[in-house]
Amino acid sequence: MDLWTYIIVNQSDLMTEVVQHVALVFQSVAIATILAVGIALATYRSSLTEKIAVNTAGVLFTIPSLAMFGLLIPILGLGAGPALVALVIYATLPILRNTYAGLYSVDSAVLDAARGIGMSRTSVLVKVRLPLAGPVILVGVRVATQMGMGIATIAAYAGGPGLGKEIFSGLARFGAVNSLNAVAAGMLGVVLLALAADAVFVAVERYLKPRSLHV
Template identity: 55%
Template sequence: MGFWEYLRSRRELLVFEAWQHASMVFQCVLLALVLGVLIGLLVYRSPRLSALATGASGVLFTVPSLALFGLLITPLGLGVAPSVTALVLYSLLPIVRNTVVGLSGVDRTLVDAARGLGMGRGRVLLRVELPLAWPVILTGARVATQLAMGIGAIAAYVSGPGLGEQIFSGLGRLGGANSVNMTLAGTLGIIVLALLFDACFLLLGRLTTPRGLRV
């Protein structure tokens, strides 16, 4: 069976798995974005805490993905729970780091000027610091999404949802009928999703970044 014929014959399954993959990545990155920004807000004023937060998330990032998925099987079992947990942990590093870098890089004279106008600490954060740091934070989320998109394929190792099932099934029956088609369909599907997500981030950046901060 040729590749295009394989795509036509498995169209509904492939669309369903692509939707699962996209949904999993979106939800995991969104959760990591909320957690990462909160962590960044808590530590960015302290160099020691900032180094600790980025270091801890960096240590998690160095754990091989297959090993982490395997370790999560015992406490969480198979399926969605270990998949989501692993993707959120891997997505934290670029978001935490970029949040700390973005907030720390805000010009202090602007912050002092805002305080001179009578703004409290909360208003300065919401009206000055976060908007100025947002492009850097968004870049972290963009990097995290691309990482999660690829690592999400390995979630099939723990029976997670998504296009990784095509890749693992194809590799598991290498040399058999449609093995190459399955692997190629899963791989190309993830590449297409990654490009679509990246385009969405570019659009989001243009819509949410103040005009004066756009590159």
């Protein structure tokens, strides 16, 4: 059986794994975005707290993914739990860094104009600084999503959902009938999902940039 025949025969299971993979990645990125933006907004005025936040996220980011799952499994068990937590941890750093970069990139003249019309510090942050930082933050979210698509495949090691199950299943019975097809189908699915997600982010970035310039 060739690869395309394998995909057609197993399309129901593969589509289920695709949906699970997408849900896992986007849930983790959404949580990481809320977490990272919240941390950045709370700490960007202090260089000390900013360094602590970035360094902490950086240290967690350097832990190899298999080791991360090995640490989380005894605490959270097998399944989607450790997969979601691990992906949130890895997604936080690029979003956090880009949030800081976006907040600092806002033109001081724009901020002075906002203060000049009587806007409070909170209003300036929420209505001016954060919207203008949006495109830069979105780049961090885009990077985190691309990275998450790959790391999510390893979630199968912890019993997590997604296309990693297809890949690990093929590797576990390497040499058996359709084992290579299972690996190839899983890898192809991950690549196509990554390309599709990137195309979506490119479109969103093009839509947001002109709008942000008029905030």
